[in-house]
Amino acid sequence: MHFKYPLIGAALILAGSITTAAAKSDTTFLTEAIQINLAEISVGDLAQKNGGSDGVKSFGKMLVDDHTASNTKATSLAQANGVTPPTEPKPDDKKKHDELAKLSGAEFDREFAKAMVKGHEEAISKFETASKGDDDIAKFAQETLPTLQKHLETAQSLESSKSTQNEATQPAPMAPEAAKPESQMAPSGAAKTEAAPPAGAKTQGAEQVAEVPSDAVSVNDYYKKNVYDPFDNTIGEISDVLLDRNGQVKAVILSVGGFLGLGGKYVSVPFNALQVKEKNGKRYLVMDTTKEALTSAPGYRYDSTTGKWVPEKT
Numbered sequence: 164m165h166f167k168y169p170l171i172g173a174a175l176i177l178a179g180s181i182t183t184a185a186a187k188s189d190t191t192f193l194t195e196a197i198q199i200n201l202a203e204i205s206v207g208d209l210a211q212k213n214g215g216s217d218g219v220k221s222f223g224k225m226l227v228d229d230h231t232a233s234n235t236k237a238t239s240l241a242q243a244n245g246v247t248p249p250t251e252p253k254p255d256d257k258k259k260h261d262e263l264a265k266l267s268g269a270e271f272d273r274e275f276a277k278a279m280v281k282g283h284e285e286a287i288s289k290f291e292t293a294s295k296g297d298d299d300i301a302k303f304a305q306e307t308l309p310t311l312q313k314h315l316e317t318a319q320s321l322e323s324s325k326s327t328q329n330e331a332t333q334p335a336p337m338a339p340e341a342a343k344p345e346s347q348m349a350p351s352g353a354a355k356t357e358a359a360p361p362a363g364a365k366t367q368g369a370e371q372v373a374e375v376p377s378d379a380v381s382v383n384d385y386y387k388k389n390v391y392d393p394f395d396n397t398i399g400e401i402s403d404v405l406l407d408r409n410g411q412v413k414a415v416i417l418s419v420g421g422f423l424g425l426g427g428k429y430v431s432v433p434f435n436a437l438q439v440k441e442k443n444g445k446r447y448l449v450m451d452t453t454k455e456a457l458t459s460a461p462g463y464r465y466d467s468t469t470g471k472w473v474p475e476k477t
Contacts, residue, residue: 189300192293193241194249196303199286200234202252203227205260210275215268218324219275222317225387226279229310240303256282272321279318287311309429312467313402390417390437390448398454402429403465403472416472419457430460431472 203226210223241248251257259278266274290311294304390399399417407413412434419428438449462475 189293189298190241190244190246192289192304193237193244193246193300195289196237196293196307197234197241197248198251198253198256199282199289200230200237201249202256202260202282203230204234205252205256206263206275206278209260209263210271213264213267213271214275215270215272218321219272221386222279222314222321225317226314228387229314233307233310236303240300244300276318276322280315280322283311283315283318287315309465312465315467316470385415385437385448388448390450392453393449393451396454398450398452399430399457401448404434405431405472416463417457419454428458429463429465429472429475430457431463432457432460 207223207226207230210226211220214220214223238248252260263271263275263278287308290304290308294301294308385401385404388401389397390401392398399419401415402418403416404412405414405416414431414434415437417430417432419430432450432452436450436452438451440447440449463472464475465471466473
């Protein structure tokens with residue numbers, strides 16, 4: 164091709180090379196995203212089998228659920244963009260899985276938590292890079308980032324907890340922790356709704372151990388559970404449980420309109436608006452509202468920098 168104006172021709176050639184590079188980058192990201200999902204699904208299954216604490220087992224299930232949903236979307240995008248989806252994780256991730264498979268109990272929990280922190284930090288970095296744009300691949304990265312960030316927060320919580328350090332198989336009684344300002348419920352543990360002791364209060368020995376109320380409900384009955392309207396229609400899924408400064412559960416974050424926390428709108432509703440009902444021996448969360456009403460409510464997003472849910476910009 165002959166260009167009358169060399170500078171224009173050079174500019175067009177450069178633009179074409181940039182477009183090609185961007186396309187290659189997109190296809191590379193899709194391949195890596197699928198490999199990440201496959202690795203997390205595999206290690207999530209392993210955590211449910213070899214984990215020593217309920218927190219680790221619960222996190223393992225969360226990984227399987229969320230990354231399975233993410234992988235369905237990533238695979239569809241890959242096929243639409245002419246990319247052959249990989250069928251197994253990267254060699255390094257397979258090696259880490261095999262190393263963890265040899266462990267169990269507290270030892271597994273420690274190494275699993277470390278691996279999940281490192282793995283999700285790396286995954287978030289890749290997704291943040293891919294999220295800069297407005298095409299379908301960038302939107303997929305944008306929609307998935309809140310879930311990855313929540314996974315990282317959970318992994319960091321597990322890594323720093325005593326249950327993954329030395330007490331996974333023999334949990335010892337622990338004193339109630341003082342509530343942190345604007346604290347957020349870690350998704351893998353049981354809700355601590357008792358207020359923290361006032362400053363200067365003296366508690367010793369058995370006084371620090373609280374009896375479990377006979378009517379207590381575990382946070383596991385809420386986290387990642389569907390919420391139904393009075394007519395048994397699914398209207399959302401609980402993505403987080405929030406506490407106030409005194410450690411009292413005050414609100415929950417619902418994912419509305421998405422699939423397993425991916426691609427949905429996040430809204431905040433009062434905790435006391437939820438009712439726990441039993442049917443055929445199972446517990447269900449019911450809220451007297453509609454999916455349409457929740458969809459039209461103000462949206463929130465999770466700010467990983469501050470560790471808080473903040474209003475979406477309108």
